[in-house]
Amino acid sequence: MSLPGTDLHADVGQILLSEERIAAKVAELGRAISADYAGRRLTLVSVLKGSLPFMADLMRSIDLPLRIDLMEVSSYGGTATESSGLVRILKDLSATIEQEHVLIVEDIIDTGLTLNYLVRYLRGKNPASLHICTLLDKPARRLVEIPVDYIGFTIPDQFVVGYGLDYGEIYRNLRYVGVLKPEVYGAGAEVEPDLEAAIEG
Amino acid sequence: MDPSTPFAHASEAEMARILDFYAVRWEYEPHVFPILWNLDGDVVESFSPDFYLPDLDLYLEMTTLRQKLVRKKNRKLRRLRENYPDINIKLFYARDFRALMLKYGKLALIDGLSGSSGQVTISRAEDGTPADLPAAGLAAVAPLLAVPPSSPADVAALATPTRAARRRHTRSARLAERPVARR
Numbered sequence: 001m002s003l004p005g006t007d008l009h010a011d012v013g014q015i016l017l018s019e020e021r022i023a024a025k026v027a028e029l030g031r032a033i034s035a036d037y038a039g040r041r042l043t044l045v046s047v048l049k050g051s052l053p054f055m056a057d058l059m060r061s062i063d064l065p066l067r068i069d070l071m072e073v074s075s076y077g078g079t080a081t082e083s084s085g086l087v088r089i090l091k092d093l094s095a096t097i098e099q100e101h102v103l104i105v106e107d108i109i110d111t112g113l114t115l116n117y118l119v120r121y122l123r124g125k126n127p128a129s130l131h132i133c134t135l136l137d138k139p140a141r142r143l144v145e146i147p148v149d150y151i152g153f154t155i156p157d158q159f160v161v162g163y164g165l166d167y168g169e170i171y172r173n174l175r176y177v178g179v180l181k182p183e184v185y186g187a188g189a190e191v192e193p194d195l196e197a198a199i200e201g
Numbered sequence: 202m203d204p205s206t207p208f209a210h211a212s213e214a215e216m217a218r219i220l221d222f223y224a225v226r227w228e229y230e231p232h233v234f235p236i237l238w239n240l241d242g243d244v245v246e247s248f249s250p251d252f253y254l255p256d257l258d259l260y261l262e263m264t265t266l267r268q269k270l271v272r273k274k275n276r277k278l279r280r281l282r283e284n285y286p287d288i289n290i291k292l293f294y295a296r297d298f299r300a301l302m303l304k305y306g307k308l309a310l311i312d313g314l315s316g317s318s319g320q321v322t323i324s325r326a327e328d329g330t331p332a333d334l335p336a337a338g339l340a341a342v343a344p345l346l347a348v349p350p351s352s353p354a355d356v357a358a359l360a361t362p363t364r365a366a367r368r369r370h371t372r373s374a375r376l377a378e379r380p381v382a383r384r
Contacts, residue, residue, distance in 0.1 A: 075305065076218075076219050076222045076223070076305045077305030077306050077307045085222065086221070086222055086224065087222055087223050087224065110300075110304065111301065111304075113219070113220075113223040113225065114223065116223065116225070117223050117224060120224075141297065141300060141301075143259075143261070143291065144225070144257060144259075145257070157296075157300070159300070159303055159304075168306065185303060
């Protein structure tokens, strides 16, 4: 068996969302956002790093004048020394969003902790409106309930990688979203029998 | 995080660190909810969720017990919801905690934090009762695990119990003298 991360596809136990299915959903989201924000200028704020592929595809599916901006916040456990610290803005917005219509673009929402922090932070910058778009929603893991305006897929409670999502910074470049084999991260198998059926969207 | 907070389990301390990291305010076991009364109206069982997140008005109960052994805690949670339908509570199972640690790249901590090996105070059996103690020993240690009988302050701390629950709780405040095991 090869080392985890050396054969990306071999580490994926099941493809949850194919490239085609993701593309169709992104186009659908783009149409909905274009219709909802018609006549207004939109600013997409992407949260690095996981949402990069989604952001790149979504912005090209939106038929509106728009700006993009990127943010990065530190993650709990990001380094051994960070576990007792506080979340930090590693990369802030490059332009003001005051009185702008802002749409946060997320790859996945699970606990909602990072998003909750981000929403509070961005609200403090007085945007005209602030809404949220996520490709994937994993409600089974939610701690902080945050209203999400655009959801691509509601997915089952499995550890997924690909299309920006990583494990140990690997697998982001997969064109699909797949379930990582538990043995890759040293866990026992806890596989839902019918993952396909558990996807909504 | 206040280092003096008496967490019962290392996973709770880890959760507190996570909440601190994301600037989510929390209180540790701030409220005790009576959930079972005898025919005299005495409180015979109470439930004190591990965390209260005031900004979210959310209680969080953590259990790192194995999934098949959480029936007792599920039953308590069901009673809590029946008696206090207005409170918002989430039960965080072992698999949830494991997923959280995986997400944060801390899977190596799991073995040290899960189940009885993660206990930092009196160890408990996997059904949640104190372990390593014979039946007689259980009585001896009960005061350590107990909360005081209901008091007016406790009543004030309760999160909008139902009218029936309030009536029962008030009655128990008058009558109950015995300590109440809270888990």
